[in-house]
Amino acid sequence: MKSNVGGIDKILRIVVGAVLIGLALTGVIGAWGWIGVLPLATGLFNFCPAYQLLGVNTCNLTKK
Structure with missing residues (x-):
């Protein structure tokens, strides 16, 4: 990963995951708010499977 x-x-x-x-x-919002586990987990682990499939990367790239 x-x-x-x-x-x-x-x-x-x-933030969005924790709020949900x-x-x-x-x-306040019912059981569907547990979907907040997904953005919370991807934020904490610094990895999003959808980004990998789409070829997106929001990490800073360091030049050597």
Whole structure:
């Protein structure tokens, strides 16, 4: 698994995932809020399988 999620993308995934899970826990949005586990996990692991399929990479590239 090569990292393909980085920067602001990572932060947004973690925040959105946590908010959705929090809203599901409080009963505000219902059970579908548990879908927030996906963006939270991809943000924490820095890897998104959909990005890999599409050839997208938001990580900073370092030049040597």
